[in-house]
Amino acid sequence: MLKVPLSVDERWNLIEKISKQTVEFGARKHTLKDAIAELTVKPLTGIPVAIAVLYGFWSFFIDFAGTLFTDGFMVRLFDEHWLPWLQSVFPGGLGNPFYALLVDAGHMENGVLVASDNCLESFGVLTSGFFVPFGVVLWAVLAFYLMFALLEDVGYLPRLAVLVDTVLHKIGLHGYAIVPTFLALGCNVPGVTATRPLETRKQRFMMITLLSVFVPCGAQIGIMQDLVPELMGWIFLTLVIGYLGFGFILNKIVAGKSPEIIMDVPPYRMPMLKNIVSKLWIRTSRFLLVAVPFVLLGCLIVGLMYLTGAMDWLATVLGPFLMSWFGVPGETVAPLIAGFLRKDLAVGMLGGLMEQGIMTTFQVFTSVVLLCIYFPCLATFALMLKEENWKEFLGSIASLIAMVLVYGGLIHLVGIMLGVA
Amino acid sequence: MGHPNVGKSVFFNRLTGAKVLESNYPGTTVDFTKGWMRFGGEDVELIDVPGAFSLEPKDRAEEVAVKILEENRDSVVICVLDASKVERGLYLALEIIERGYPVVVALNMWDVAEDKNIRIDAEKLERILGVPVVPTIAISGEGFKELVSKIKEAAPVKIEKIIENAGGVESAAVSG
Amino acid sequence: MEKKLSEMDFDEEGTVKEIEETLRKQVAGMGIREGKNIRMATKQPIKGPVVVEVDESLTSLGLGVAKKIVVEVG
Numbered sequence: 001m002l003k004v005p006l007s008v009d010e011r012w013n014l015i016e017k018i019s020k021q022t023v024e025f026g027a028r029k030h031t032l033k034d035a036i037a038e039l040t041v042k043p044l045t046g047i048p049v050a051i052a053v054l055y056g057f058w059s060f061f062i063d064f065a066g067t068l069f070t071d072g073f074m075v076r077l078f079d080e081h082w083l084p085w086l087q088s089v090f091p092g093g094l095g096n097p098f099y100a101l102l103v104d105a106g107h108m109e110n111g112v113l114v115a116s117d118n119c120l121e122s123f124g125v126l127t128s129g130f131f132v133p134f135g136v137v138l139w140a141v142l143a144f145y146l147m148f149a150l151l152e153d154v155g156y157l158p159r160l161a162v163l164v165d166t167v168l169h170k171i172g173l174h175g176y177a178i179v180p181t182f183l184a185l186g187c188n189v190p191g192v193t194a195t196r197p198l199e200t201r202k203q204r205f206m207m208i209t210l211l212s213v214f215v216p217c218g219a220q221i222g223i224m225q226d227l228v229p230e231l232m233g234w235i236f237l238t239l240v241i242g243y244l245g246f247g248f249i250l251n252k253i254v255a256g257k258s259p260e261i262i263m264d265v266p267p268y269r270m271p272m273l274k275n276i277v278s279k280l281w282i283r284t285s286r287f288l289l290v291a292v293p294f295v296l297l298g299c300l301i302v303g304l305m306y307l308t309g310a311m312d313w314l315a316t317v318l319g320p321f322l323m324s325w326f327g328v329p330g331e332t333v334a335p336l337i338a339g340f341l342r343k344d345l346a347v348g349m350l351g352g353l354m355e356q357g358i359m360t361t362f363q364v365f366t367s368v369v370l371l372c373i374y375f376p377c378l379a380t381f382a383l384m385l386k387e388e389n390w391k392e393f394l395g396s397i398a399s400l401i402a403m404v405l406v407y408g409g410l411i412h413l414v415g416i417m418l419g420v421a
Numbered sequence: 422m423g424h425p426n427v428g429k430s431v432f433f434n435r436l437t438g439a440k441v442l443e444s445n446y447p448g449t450t451v452d453f454t455k456g457w458m459r460f461g462g463e464d465v466e467l468i469d470v471p472g473a474f475s476l477e478p479k480d481r482a483e484e485v486a487v488k489i490l491e492e493n494r495d496s497v498v499i500c501v502l503d504a505s506k507v508e509r510g511l512y513l514a515l516e517i518i519e520r521g522y523p524v525v526v527a528l529n530m531w532d533v534a535e536d537k538n539i540r541i542d543a544e545k546l547e548r549i550l551g552v553p554v555v556p557t558i559a560i561s562g563e564g565f566k567e568l569v570s571k572i573k574e575a576a577p578v579k580i581e582k583i584i585e586n587a588g589g590v591e592s593a594a595v596s597g
Numbered sequence: 598m599e600k601k602l603s604e605m606d607f608d609e610e611g612t613v614k615e616i617e618e619t620l621r622k623q624v625a626g627m628g629i630r631e632g633k634n635i636r637m638a639t640k641q642p643i644k645g646p647v648v649v650e651v652d653e654s655l656t657s658l659g660l661g662v663a664k665k666i667v668v669e670v671g
Contacts, residue, residue, distance in 0.1 A: 004580055005519040008625040015511045017587045022546040023507055026538025037655065041648055042639040155426070162657045166645025169659065175646065197481045260659020261646050262479055264627060266426045267655075272560060275431075475626025506654060509628045516626075 037268055041159045050163055053156065057147045065139040066225050074135035078119045083127055087115060101303040102126050107356060120227075121352040129299040132223065132348050133292050140222025141287050142280070144186045149279045153271035157182070158263060165261050171244060172251030172258040174198060177207055181243075184215040187287050188380040191215065192387055201392070202256025206247065208384060209396045212376035213403050214243040219291060219344035224368060227351045231365050238369050242407050250399065290379045291342065298341035302334060302349070311337075325405070327412040328367045331358060339371050341378050346371050362420045366411055374404045422486060422517065423501035424510060425472025428529050428559035430454075432501055433469040435565055460572065468493070474509070476516045490517070497575045498522045499568070504534035504556065507541055514550075515580070523575035524552045527568055531556040549586040551578040598671050603647065603663035605637040611670035613651075620665045628652045635668060 006014070039045045083104070092099030094106050094115055103124040106113045116122035119131035151157055157179055165175025177198065184191025188211060195207045216224070216239065225232060251258070305311040311334050319330025331353055339346035350367055353359060359367070376384065385393055423429050437456030454469040473486035490498070498517050502510030507528065518524050528534075528543060547554040553571035557564035599614055613633045616624065628651050629635070636650040648657045658666075 005516065006580065008621050008630065011512060011515055012625065012630050014515065014584055014587060015508050018511065018546065018549055018583075019508050021587070022542045022549065024540040024542075026540065038638055041655070041657075043641050043645075046639075158657075162639075162641065162646055162648060165657070165659070166641045166643055169645070175657075199480055260661045261657055262623060262627075262659070262662055263657045264425060264474065265648060265655035265657050269426075473626075475622070477622040477626070479623040506628075506652065508652065509626070509654065512626050512628075 033268055037265075040156070041162050041265060043163065046159065046163050050160055053151070053160075057151075060147055061140065061143050061221075062225060065143040065222060066229075069139035070136050070222070070226060074131075074139070075118075078127070078131045078135050079117070082130075083116070083119050083122060086124075086126060097307050100124070100307060101300065105303060105306060107352075109356075116352075118355075120348045121355055123299065123303060123349070123352065125296055125299045125303070128345070128348060129296045132342075132345050133219075133288070133295050136222050136226055136348075137219040137291065137344050138284075138288070140225075141186060141218045142284055144218040145280050145283045146276070148183065148186060149276045149283075150271055152279075153269070153275060155266050155268045158265050161263065162261075162265065167244070168247075169258070169260065171247035172206060172254075173203055173247065174258075175261050176263065177203070180207055180211060181215055184211045184217065185221065186218040186283070187290075188212060188215060188217050188376060189290060189383055190283065190286075191217075192380060192383045195387070199259050200257050202254050203258060205256075205388065205392050205395065206250050206254060208388060208392075209250065209399050210243055210247055212380055212384060212396070213373045213400055214239045214246070216372045217343060217377075219287075219342070220347055220372065223344045223347040223351070227347065227354065228364060228368060231361075231368065234365060235368055235372070238411065239372060242373065242403070246399075246403050246407070254395075291344075294342045294378060295345050298338045298345045301341070302338045305337065306334070325412065326366055326370060326408045327415060328363050328370065329358060332367050332370075335367070335371060336374065339377070340375060343371060343377050362415050366408070366415065369411060370404070370408055373407060375400070422470045422473065422490070422498055422513070423529075424474055424503060424506075424513065425482070427472070427501050427503045427510075429472065429501050430469055431559040432499070432527070432529070432557075433467065435559065435562060436569070437467055460569070468496075473513065475513055476520070490520075490522070496522070497572060498524045499527060499572070500524050501527045501529050501557075501559075504528040504531045504541060505537050505539055507534075507539075515583075518550070518552065518578055518583070519580050521577050523577050525568065525572055525575045526550065526552060526554045527564070528554060528556045529559050531564070532558050550583055551586065552576075599667055599669055601664050602635070602637075602649065602658070602666035602668050603660050605647075605668060605670065607637055607640055609670060610634060610636045611668035613666060614669045615667040617665035620662065624656070624658075627656050628654055629656060629666075 040049050086103045090099055090103045094104065094113055100106070101124060103126055104116050104122040105124065106115050107121065119127045119135065122128055161175035161178050164178045168175050168177050180191045180194040183194045191211050192208055195204050198204045198207055224235065314337070315330040315333040318333050322328050322330055322332060332350070335346040335349040335353070338349055347368065350364070350371065354364055384396060388396060433454065433456060436458045456467050456469070457464045458467050468489060470486045470489050471482040473483040475483070476487050478484040478487055500514045500517060502514065514524060514526055528541060534541065543554045543556050553574050555564050555568045555571060557568060605611065613629065613631050613635050616631060633651050638648045638650045638655055640647050644660050646657050646659045647663050648655055
């Protein structure tokens, strides 16, 4: 008598018996789709294709979000109409605390308080607080999720996973880890959620830690691209080296298994428009829901800290440390604090500092990288608390602090050695 | 339940009319979604289970799928198969049947199978398995009415019975 | 001739002869089983994963996993 459940062989024998009687396989057509399906996963052809796909992704991101919407339309709208209008009609005027919080804090030039001429410098809740999410970030995130949904629905991602498995397996991760990494480039929050399919706790822990440190989100990238387009290549290179380097180290330190990949590589499929649109809508609206309140709150808190003098105090206290260890001026304290709430806002504040001309190019570069790696934004942080157990969470925080200190210091050191710091 | 990327979520959305974030391809989440569908005058809960190839989990998505199945002992399982890869799909379907769940088999992506010159005798398959088998095309909604009408016909089947049916039909064919 | 799946050349075909016990159940649902025709679709360089084709489906397996499968070729 048979034992239930059947053994693997018994079950397959039964299936073959059934299939013989019910399924008729006609002549197999080897289609163009089959050929492409294989070509895109073969290293010799697949890697160039992957580079082309990612380059196309990036170009679209820059052209659509950066050039077309932000520079072409939003910057003008905000800087030439919204800001001057508010400056002229809002009661109080320069120097009034209420006005400073909501519209324009202004800045010192030769000992005189002058009004800001753009929405990054002004730092009011109604100016920067709206410009950052709606002027820049929304378009970046929209462009990102559109491309991501396309790649996802066509079925390209598993192929990318196979191609990068070679490298990622060396640092104890799956090729599949590319999916949360990629998704985190849109926003770290869904990126952290997407680590759930990873098999072992070790892989999840590593992935969440690396994500929250080395993967900038779309909002941040959008602002970075707006501020320092010429430095983007170096910034990404630095982050990739950090991701792989610290991944390698974590893999050695963290106990646990890193099983190998066993993954179905599905055929390509025509994406469904309805599906893409609904994904785009859900992801973007979720993003706005998380981001906008934090940006506004961030503006308010930073504004209050300036007004009360807390910011200057912190800059004086932490300045020497920031200067000696990372090589960045004390003024970066403000963006670093804002970065606890929102990274995009923080990078925007850095833009304000840049326009005042108090930083060298290398200092700008270092601060942008520091902002990426030093602490995940509050939303990501909260999610980490939820996704990891206490031990893992503390581990993540400890690794995070260690990575920032070591890597930030290292960047400074390399800068000194190259003579640019 | 069914393999990843066979259109389970499209199925789910059609049956429940719910707005659910669908991930077509491995990528986004192993979360599962619950929804409600009208069935025989009452609301019935429907769970969209993460994609799985077998009940012997080899990754987290499959672990979650098995867990959901075990936590809902008295439910009917709609098993969504890729009609163009029916053998692989039957493996999962049989595993679920062996565990004693009443099953309805949906041969989804029927059009893709036709394009590939694969012809499946759904009626015969239904006779052998002893569970309802319905060809469907999730993206256009074909076969859904029939599928829903057959849910109540689903009943647990003993695997011995299926083996007998499969063997029986075969020997009859030889002698005939 | 028998060899490990991991040792198969690009585009080589063979028949699955033996799968290590722990792995058998894991890959059975994806259609990889003894007696099946298997083709090496791609091999990634520097000890990367392989992609094999069984019944017109592509499956990616880590090299260590591929070592646990013996194939009869030629």
